[in-house]
Amino acid sequence: MLQFANEWARAAWPEESGGLTTLLELLDYCRGRREQLRRSDSLSWEVGDEQLMRLLAPERRRQHEGMVAAMTRVVELARAEPAV
Numbered sequence: 001m002l003q004f005a006n007e008w009a010r011a012a013w014p015e016e017s018g019g020l021t022t023l024l025e026l027l028d029y030c031r032g033r034r035e036q037l038r039r040s041d042s043l044s045w046e047v048g049d050e051q052l053m054r055l056l057a058p059e060r061r062r063q064h065e066g067m068v069a070a071m072t073r074v075v076e077l078a079r080a081e082p083a084v
Contacts, residue, residue, distance in 0.1 A: 016058065017059035029055060
């Protein structure tokens with residue numbers, strides 16, 4: 001499992017979002033939560049889970065920055081003078 005996670009993380013989890021270290025922490029977190037949910041017969045994830053929010057914060061920030069950059073570019077294109 002760890003080898004698979006290592007290979008997958010290099011390809012799929014951006015370094016600016018924490019890279020392999022954060023991905024492995026997320027996998028550990030999810031395994032632990034899965035066990036907790038099994039024991040409690042509950043299907044809910046807690047919305048205010050601070051550990052999960054901490055782990056996901058860099059990826060949320062990266063996505064937000066990408067969206068702002070894309071929207072800024074659209075505004076720049078809309079304001080540009082038409083090519084003649």
